[in-house]
Each structure stands twice: as C-alpha cells, then as structure tokens.
Amino acid sequence: MSKDLSRLSDLVAQLIPQAEALDHQRGESAKALFDPQLFHGRSRFVMPCIREIQQEIQALQNEQASGRLHRDRAAYVCERILTQIQAIQREMATKQIREAEPKYQVRTQKSIHQLYDDLAQHQDWERRLAAMVKDKAFALEQVTQADQKQPLQQQLLALEGRLQRCQQATAKIEQQIARRERKG
Numbered sequence: 001m002s003k004d005l006s007r008l009s010d011l012v013a014q015l016i017p018q019a020e021a022l023d024h025q026r027g028e029s030a031k032a033l034f035d036p037q038l039f040h041g042r043s044r045f046v047m048p049c050i051r052e053i054q055q056e057i058q059a060l061q062n063e064q065a066s067g068r069l070h071r072d073r074a075a076y077v078c079e080r081i082l083t084q085i086q087a088i089q090r091e092m093a094t095k096q097i098r099e100a101e102p103k104y105q106v107r108t109q110k111s112i113h114q115l116y117d118d119l120a121q122h123q124d125w126e127r128r129l130a131a132m133v134k135d136k137a138f139a140l141e142q143v144t145q146a147d148q149k150q151p152l153q154q155q156l157l158a159l160e161g162r163l164q165r166c167q168q169a170t171a172k173i174e175q176q177i178a179r180r181e182r183k184g
Contacts, residue, residue, distance in 0.1 A: 019046040
C-alpha cells in the first residue's frame with residue numbers, strides 16, 4: 001500500500017508545474033472548475049484541488065504509519081484520488097478548447113467550414129470516449145471483488161452516457177451540414 005501511495009504522490013507532484021502555469025496563465029475561472037462531489041472546495045483554480053489531493057494522500061500515509069489504515073477505506077480513497085487526478089488532467093488537456101470558447105456567445109449561423117470543424121472535433125471526442133469506455137470495461141473485467149466493481153461500473157455508465165451524448169451531437173452536426181449542403 002505504501003508503494004501505491006508513493007506512486008499517487010509522485011503522480012500528483014508531476015501535475016504541479018502544469019497546474020501552476022495554467023492557474024497563472026488563465027487566472028480565476030468564472031465558475032468552480034469541478035463538481036462539489038469530486039472536490040470539497042469550490043475552487044476556481046487548479047492548485048487548491050491538487051493541495052486537497054496531497055492532504056488526502058498525507059492523511060492515508062499517517063493512518064498507515066500509525067497502523068490505523070483500514071484496507072477498504074484505503075481502496076475507496078485511492079479510487080477517489082485517481083478520479084480527482086483524472087479530472088485535473090482533463091481540465092489541463094482542455095485548456096486550448098476553453099481558450100477558444102467565446103466568452104459571450106451570440107447566436108449566429110455557423111459557416112459550413114465551422115460546421116465541418118465542429119464535426120471533426122466531435123468525432124475526435126467520440127473516438128477518445130469510445131477508447132475510455134473500452135479501457136474502463138477492460139478494467140472492470142479484471143476486477144474480481146464485488147466492492148471494487150461498483151465504482152468502476154458507475155464510471156463506465158458515466159462514460160457511456162458521455163459517449164452517447166457526443167454521438168447525438170455528432171449526428172446533429174451531420175444533419176446541419178446535410179441541410180446546408182442541400183440549400184447550396
């Protein structure tokens with residue numbers, strides 16, 4: 001277990017330079033970056049979220065050192081920490097997308113080129129989500145204990161929902177393109 005905690009700590013340490021740079025460059029977000037069920041604070045910066053993860057890891061290490069760490073609690077908290085790390089990694093990976101988002105959207109009709117760009121972006125997201133679903137399903141197949149399966153099943157369902165919404169959005173864009181091309 002101490003190896004796992006050490007690996008988690010190393011993984012978090014690797015995120016710090018990127019998170020500090022992102023917070024410095026982007027500044028405070030207009031709204032909380034993450035769902036309140038994922039992180040206790042409603043931070044508009046990434047670094048406080050990383051500090052929260054570090055505190056959780058430190059608490060687990062202290063419990064382990066004193067011999068009070070229960071295996072089920074450790075598994076639950078480690079799974080939560082991994083989910084938090086993945087959320088931070090996604091937030092940092094979407095930096096360019098967020099920068100490209102207009103601050104105030106005015107409803108204007110998109111050009112056919114913009115629609116094709118949107119379609120390509122959605123197809124890329126769909127491909128990534130499908131890969132994530134496949135990976136999570138594989139991970140679920142590898143787990144033998146029932147108490148470890150439930151969080152993976154919930155994550156798999158959430159990913160499948162995201163994939164379905166992405167596929168619906170892709171189909172909608174394809175319909176818009178088809179209508180636009182029929183009009184000429």
